[in-house]
Amino acid sequence: METEEYAEMGRAIRDIRDEVGKFIVGQKEAVDLILFSIIGGGHALLEGLPGLGKTMLVRTFSEVLDLGFSRIQFTPDLMPSDITGTSILERLPDGGQRFVFREGPIFSEMVLADEINRATPKTQSALLEAMGERTVTVLGETRRMADPFFVLATQNPIELEGTYPLPEAQLDRFLCKILVPYPDREELKEIMRRTTGADPAPLKKVMDPGAVRRARELARAVVLPEEMLDAAARIVVATRPEKSDIPDIARFVRIGSGPRGLQSLIALAKSRALSEGRYHVSIADLRASAAPALRHRLILGYEGEASGVTPDDLIGKIVGEALSGVRS
The missing domain is CATH 1.10.8.80 (Magnesium chelatase subunit I, C-Terminal domain)
Known part of the structure; x- marks a missing residue:
C-alpha cells in the first residue's frame, strides 16, 4: 500500500473537518467521532439535550460527503413499517392487482434516526437487522441496504420525560456513543452570528460515496x-x-x-x-x-x-x- 495514498486521504479527512466547521460551531470531538465512525463502517449514537445542533451536524455531514440523506423522527406512535417500508396492493392497467414494495426511509446512504429513544422498543428494534446485517427483511423477502450505509442516531438523556432506554442489543450495534456538550460563551456568540446574520455560503462536497468506500478500505488496511x-x-x-x-x-x-x-x-x-x-x-x-x-x-x-x-x-x-x- 502506497504511503502517499494514506497521506492524501489524511488531507482529505482534514478538509472534511474544515468544511463541516464552516457550518458547525465547536463540537470538535463529535465531528471527529462521526467522521471516524463513517470511515470505520459503523454507526454512531449522539446523546445530548435538545437544541444543541445534533440534527444539523448529521445533515451537514451528508452534504459534505455527498451521501443520500433521510431523516426518521422517532415518536411513541411510530411503527416498524414506517421505517422499513411495506408492501401495498397496486392496481394494474389491465385491471389486475399485485403487491409492490414501497421502501421506507431506512433505504438511504445516511439515515438520521432523530430522538431514537422516544419510540417504543418494538420500533427501535426495526433498526437492528439493518444496522447489523445491512439488510431488511419484509414479508420474507430480504433487501440489501445502500453502500455505504450509516445510521447516525440522536437521543435525549433518559432523565427527560417520554424516553425509553435503548435495549442493550441495539446499543451494542453502535460503533461509538458521542456526548454532545453545551457550547461555551464564545461558541454561543459565534452560533448567533452564523444563524441570525446573512445566509451562510453553500457547503462544498469533499468526498463522494466512492471515496468514502475507499477510505473505509484504507482504514481496514x-x-x-x-x-x-x-x-x-x-x-x-x-x-x-x-x-x-x-x-x-x-x-x-x-x-x-x-x-x-x-x-x-x-x-x-x-x-x-x-x-x-x-x-x-x-x-x-x-x-x-x-x-x-x-x-x-x-x-x-x-x-x-x-x-x-x-x-x-x-x-x-x-x-x-x-x-x-x-x-x-
Missing part, C-alpha cells in the same frame, strides 16, 4: 501491531466485572463489553490513524478511542448508578491500568 491488539484486548476484558482486577469495576459494573466492543475500539483507532495520514495504530489512538467505543457497553449496577460514577470514569481507570508500560 491500517496496520495493527500485536502489542496494540493485546493492549486493546486487555482494555475490553477489564470492563467485565468477573475478569477485572480493578475493584471499582467489580463493585459498580453489572455487564461489561463483549467482542463488538473490541471491534469498535480497533475500528475507531484505525480511522483515527488514517485521519492523521498514518498506516499504523498507536497507543494514542487506543487511548482516545476507548471511551467513545465502550461507554455505552458498560452497564452499571445499582450501586454504580447510586454512587454517581460514570462509565467514562471507570474507562479512564481501565485505560490507565491496561496501557501502563506499553510503548507508543
